[in-house]
Amino acid sequence: QVQLQESGPGLVKPSGTLSLTCAVSSGSIFSNAWWSWVRQSPGKGLEWLGEIYHSGSTNYNPSLQSRVTISVDKSKNQFSLRLSSVSAADTAVYYCARVRNSGVGPFDIWGQGTMVTVSS
Amino acid sequence: DIQMTQSPSSLSASVGDRVTITCRTSQSISSYLNWYQQKPGKAPKLLIYAASSLQSGVPSRFSGSGSGTDFTLTISSLQPEDFATYYCQQSYTTPRTFGQGTKVEIK
Numbered sequence: 001q002v003q004l005q006e007s008g009p010g011l012v013k014p015s016g017t018l019s020l021t022c023a024v025s026s027g028s029i030f031s032n033a034w035w036s037w038v039r040q041s042p043g044k045g046l047e048w049l050g051e052i053y054h055s056g057s058t059n060y061n062p063s064l065q066s067r068v069t070i071s072v073d074k075s076k077n078q079f080s081l082r083l084s085s086v087s088a089a090d091t092a093v094y095y096c097a098r099v100r101n102s103g104v105g106p107f108d109i110w111g112q113g114t115m116v117t118v119s120s
Numbered sequence: 121d122i123q124m125t126q127s128p129s130s131l132s133a134s135v136g137d138r139v140t141i142t143c144r145t146s147q148s149i150s151s152y153l154n155w156y157q158q159k160p161g162k163a164p165k166l167l168i169y170a171a172s173s174l175q176s177g178v179p180s181r182f183s184g185s186g187s188g189t190d191f192t193l194t195i196s197s198l199q200p201e202d203f204a205t206y207y208c209q210q211s212y213t214t215p216r217t218f219g220q221g222t223k224v225e226i227k
Binding site: 036045046047048051059060061062063095097099103104105106107108110111112113 | 121152154156162163164165166169170175207209211212214215216217218219220221
């Protein structure tokens, strides 16, 4: 069973850049799936940030497109999120997740999530 | 963006009750609708995909129906472990969007 694990700093300064990595284990990032980032602000709902295919193709949420970059490292079987110019509004639990069935499927596998706080 | 509207936002129910949650989308998404369960401090868990297909390992008391713009998640007999927040999500197009959630609480 494929497993996902997020890692990265839990504290980021305002105006800085948030960087997280999602390691894919017990499976290949070359599978027919898109690899996504989803966040959840404290006490709030779920917000999709963007996704990447192993070819490097990406889709981003237009609400964040100017600030978000998702990349893939095929040699390490992992993908990453960078969110620039962060503010307190970006404080959230960040999840990585797999979208199966070439993009029209659900988020069927999720990482456990990592809390990121934006504060000086 | 496709807007997702869930109702109700919260409900109180007893063990054994039949519970129904609805999700309406701002445009037709065929059957590209998924349902998730989330418990505090945990990642969402996939319950139903493609509107009515039960994810492997999910109890059969969960079922989904609908197509187009109107969808329903039904729990046929609520169990203690089902008290959680439920989200719908469309996979018809990007940006992928979620409903605001329905919190199921103990009466």
